[in-house]
Amino acid sequence: MSTTAVGKPMDRVDGRLKVTGAARYAAEHDYPNLAHAVLVTSTISKGTIAEVVTAAAVKARGVAAVVTHKNAPKMKVPEPFGGEKPSAGSTTAPVLNTDQVFWFGQPVAIVIAETLEQARHAAQLVRVTYQEQPANLTLDSAGKVTTPKKIMTEATTVEIGHAERALKAATLKVDAVYETPQFNHNAIELHATVAAWDGGKLTVHDTAQFVFGVQADLATRFGLKPADVRALAPLVGGGFGGKGVAWPSTYLAPLAAKVVGRPVKLVLARDQIYGCVGGRPPIRQRVAVAADKDGKLTALIQAGRSATGTTNQFVEQFTFPARHLYACPNIYLTQETIALDTCPPTFMRAPGECPGTFALESALDELSYQLKIDPVRLRQINEPDKDPTTGAPFSNRKYQEALALGAEKFGWNRRTPEPRSMADGRMLVGLGMATATYPVYRMPGSARVAVSADGTAVVQSGCHEMGMGTATAQTQIAADLLGLPVEKVRFELGDTNLPFAMVAGGSSQTISVAAAVSAAVAELKGVVLKLATAGPLEGLKPAAVAVRDGGLYRTDDPASGESFASILQRAGRKSAEAKAEVMPGAEMQKWSMHSYGAQFCEVRVDPDFGTVRVVRFVGAFDVGRVMNAKTARSQFLGGITMGLGMALLEETHRDGRTGRIVNADLAEYMVPVHADVPAIEAYWVGDPDPHTPMGAHGIGEIGITGVAAAVANAVYHATGRRVRRVPITPERLLAAPRDG
Amino acid sequence: MTPFDYVRADGPDAAVKQVVARPTAAFLGGGTGLIDLMKLYAERHDLLVDVSRLPMDKVEATEKGVRIGANVRNSDLAYHAAIRTRFPVLSEALLSGASPQLRNMATVGGNLMQRTRCPYFRDGHSACNKRVPKSGCAALDGVNRGHAVLGTSDHCIATHPSDLCVALAILDATVRTTGPKGERTIPFADFHRLPGDTPDRETALDHGELITAVDLPALPWATRSHYLKVRDRASYEFALTSAAVALEIADGVIKQARIALGGVGTKPWRAAEAEKALVGKKPTPEAFAAAGDAALAGAVPRQHNAFKIPLAKRTVARALAAAAAMPG
């Protein structure tokens, strides 16, 4: 394959559609006779519904039906996400088929009316009373504490050497507790589902990161064959993990449609997304690190507790980064969960690696001051030659290259080591850095490739575009695999009628789908070759032929061959197609496969007000070969921006008495606005990984990792104040004790 | 929201009549505050009388002062030449608020009448004496990081959120109204009420009383005035703390001072004691710090908002220092 298109900063294939408003998102789908559904949600965290009074709502203008647990058709609860079969089960709570309340914001009724306004109004007329029970809402509550048997496929506890003993023996060490609160995703596109039944067949337009998961979920709930459920999500307006599983709104829309016998549209209001879509759980972690006087780590401990729901088992894998980053003879890593009566938490951009790097990279920074060793140098000293906990060789670790690249672009050498040493007038200036990391995950994927007699190609896979540029990158990949110009290739996605794809998660989609497209192109070679019954390719075996320049060419005589179009025309065929399904190989067992990066940040802190403004940010990444320089850069910028929010602004505030989230809107839950985001520079090493499809790694999540630590470290450098709990608000910063 | 009727008023008197006739009717200005609250069911109105097109939309500058029509949009006022040069504090306060889109819609009348951001008030169902008299106050022992430390009562600790009003508080503004009892003027200090045991009654206006204009007397030394707003986010956030200040300095001595605070009071908070303490003093950091202390003398914190007290003191001191550094 010649890389003509891959890597280029190609404009998005759907960019024009999006900026002109012509792109249609889930909520923009319409059907004749469409009704609108609005949810009524619980106002307690735990208990039983005593009574639901619907009379006023039923009588309200335009109302078609009010559905409660009393009259809702029964649904079967599918297996939760993470089991054997692909599933998008978000929670095991039998929502709307039970009088039990498991969390504040759980749907307890649906009102369906002619218009959205009528449905909203009537929803507000539904009166629900409860028998309330005490709820567990915090990490310190009486919720059930569990040490999970496994975290994904890995052991929960990793022990190498004697970490506590080594820590005790050390004089240069840090032993501290770091906290991250609940965060919520806040994609701009609200969760929405449009559901239409046609006899026993169901079609849903859903804001999904996993259409096949939605298909399986709905099939189970409504007792259908998966083939009778079609889920579509060709365009999603941001997901960040919040649309990775089927939250109640996804199945309550079809339920409502079933009850009223009409197509139904259900769009969650922003506060309902906080209420019935899980966020990132709160986490408390202890990190202890010790080193000898040369900076070589002698002990590394990371242990802590993250919240899960009572109706799911979600483990935020915050100890994962420490398993692979630094050489250390004594390592102890473990984690536990506490089950809370809250909307079950879920994946949010870089689950695990994001909060895990905040704690680990903050602790290393603290250690650097003890050692009086530059933080970059400390990370050079502790570079491992093989995976520190699995012992596996690295597939293509280029962390040191990324670190050097970032340090150079940022101008790290102008940093003076002492805290509070870089003031500018009244403002305190600080420079901080942290490591970024994210694993290489690959999942099963399948794709269909069709070439036409007119010289074009269509490539299909039921994967997802949520803003990251999926269709664009896959168009580039397919164009190069086929040797066609990108204009001749169309990529179709987000539909269960297309070949199977997994959830757009774990930064796995690009390579999982690319592997399938590549395999489908290889299949296609044989299919087309069979049609070449005359000309230079006649009678050749597939092995003697290569796909190139939009056709097939002899490997022994590269000048001799024929275009797909010409072969098809002669054969009297409009098109030819092939499909392939690819499972991930054993490479992940054989190699330690990760992306790496180094995040550099400059802050200015007002010492009187405790306000922190980030004025510069540089991220340098080792992510294999980059598929599209433009969309890749956007992913890094987006990840870093989200990391700035985590560092300084974002926190889901819950009323400790009721469990209600009190800042469930974008005025009060603060995400960075333009004025908070400085010029961000993103660089990459670009060295292809020999063990991944296309030499690529996924890049959707690594951008957020390490950012909060880089900011916290810069804040310490500026102020001499260490804040171990994000967001670093004025009150937390001013209350933190000051060194130096 | 509750279904409602909508009428566009022909004139101020007609508007007053229409609202007076219906106990739950309300005037509609730019709609940036009212519509949100109706969608949240924090407010319910069966009639909205749109006054936003009434011809109360001029800024008239005279020797005696400035008259600002109630319908002047926040952005138009902020960029008005006379305001920018004669009352910089006002322009700065406006531009520190909300977003450009909101400022383009929001009117002066609506801004004076804007309601608290207290989440328990806005959620439509928590205990809230302001929304439902005598129902209690969920904020007292709830999440109260944003709440007030000055002017609070056992019944309500909600912060008055406006930036514009903090600036108006130091400018001796008067509010002109027309209502069921005819026209009147209300000194700005009397316009907003303390919560006491009736936090539902927020202003001196009667039901159906329409704001027509805000008058600012000439205040020559207001050219040396400044608004400083401190917040988590660099833009698009209500104040954690803010200060509007003006200084008259002659011969190196403060002759007169004006100080008001935002983000910390249950109403736009004029700090008269702190002003007095500055008169006759040299404009030094010590004097400004003392003014900050005096301004917060009676502050009462709750669980999450104690940080606002030192923060507000420093905000006052910094704003005064900035004003002192301005050309007089």
Ligand SMILES: Cc1cc2nc3c(=O)[nH]c(=O)nc-3n(C[C@H](O)[C@H](O)[C@H](O)COP(=O)(O)OP(=O)(O)OC[C@H]3O[C@@H](n4cnc5c(N)ncnc54)[C@H](O)[C@@H]3O)c2cc1C
């Ligand atoms: C996301 C967001 C962020 C914001 N941030 C800030 C901020 O940082 N700082 C800040 O100061 N403000 C902020 N605001 C508030 C904004 O300034 C107010 O919403 C706006 O000023 C209200 O003006 P309006 O014309 O839209 O009023 P409306 O919403 O139309 O009305 C508000 C109230 O005033 C009454 N009213 C309107 N006109 C008159 C009149 N002539 N006479 C009597 N009563 C009248 C209405 O009946 C209603 O009760 C923010 C608002 C939003 C939505």
Ligand code: SF4
């Ligand atoms: S502080 Fe005031 S507005 Fe907020 S809940 Fe209490 S009474 Fe209501």
